[in-house]
Amino acid sequence: MDSQDRDKVVEVFDDLEGLSRAAAGLFSRVAREAIESNGRFTVALAGGGTPRRTYQLLAEPRLREEVRWEAVHVFWGDERCVPPDDPRSNARMARQTLLDHVPVPGENVHPIVWMEDPRQSAADYEAVLRTCFADTLPRLDLIFLGMGEDGHTASLFPGSPALDEGPGWAVAVPSKDPARVTLTYPVFNNAVLIAFLVSGGNKADALDRVLHGSPGLEPSSAARIRPVSGIVRFLVDRAAAGESGS
Ligand code: 6PG
Numbered sequence: 001m002d003s004q005d006r007d008k009v010v011e012v013f014d015d016l017e018g019l020s021r022a023a024a025g026l027f028s029r030v031a032r033e034a035i036e037s038n039g040r041f042t043v044a045l046a047g048g049g050t051p052r053r054t055y056q057l058l059a060e061p062r063l064r065e066e067v068r069w070e071a072v073h074v075f076w077g078d079e080r081c082v083p084p085d086d087p088r089s090n091a092r093m094a095r096q097t098l099l100d101h102v103p104v105p106g107e108n109v110h111p112i113v114w115m116e117d118p119r120q121s122a123a124d125y126e127a128v129l130r131t132c133f134a135d136t137l138p139r140l141d142l143i144f145l146g147m148g149e150d151g152h153t154a155s156l157f158p159g160s161p162a163l164d165e166g167p168g169w170a171v172a173v174p175s176k177d178p179a180r181v182t183l184t185y186p187v188f189n190n191a192v193l194i195a196f197l198v199s200g201g202n203k204a205d206a207l208d209r210v211l212h213g214s215p216g217l218e219p220s221s222a223a224r225i226r227p228v229s230g231i232v233r234f235l236v237d238r239a240a241a242g243e244s245g246s
Pocket of ligand 1: 079155
């Protein structure tokens, strides 16, 4: 069952495979439209485990050939502050599943670079964004996001000072272990399209709260993703939608 609430679209798939196929198809379609209109496609990838299958599908022959990778510019919504070959690195996961298998030019790939001081990583990433978006607030064509059981998204965790909107585009989250760097709400909410990928029954309560609110409770981190002039799509499986017993 699909539902639509103005700029918020929810699509429910049988399982992670269906969700991932839809997400990969969405990437390909948005890439084509953006490249036709603007000559390039800017996308921010999500970390966590859920998007892994989406990235693998994008690297398979049919979709790989559909996308004009030379015009794709890849960013990340957040990163763990670990060396690039650490298994916890979001950039490493995307490289292994997707980027090493498609002809995206190396100079178009913009990971959040690990530094001893996460604040330096955040400052460096903001500088990268300023270069790529001509010093104006980035308007990414597509941002993939995941969501945790506590309603966090990217590295915007409940109660974290990173939730407070400041002028920064990327901030450090030193309270996590490992520390994180995340884009901020102003950047997420300036995107053309945000696609949440949410799988599993353990996310059902958090997803319900994001979609429908919860009286007396502050909106969760994910619920505050509301593009000012864009669309949010939730690609979820039946378990996350609370439609199965799992
Ligand atoms: C990360 C993320 C984080 C993730 C959610 C969901 O790097 O971990 O950016 O926000 O998307 O925690 O993770 P799963 O997809 O593994 O459930």
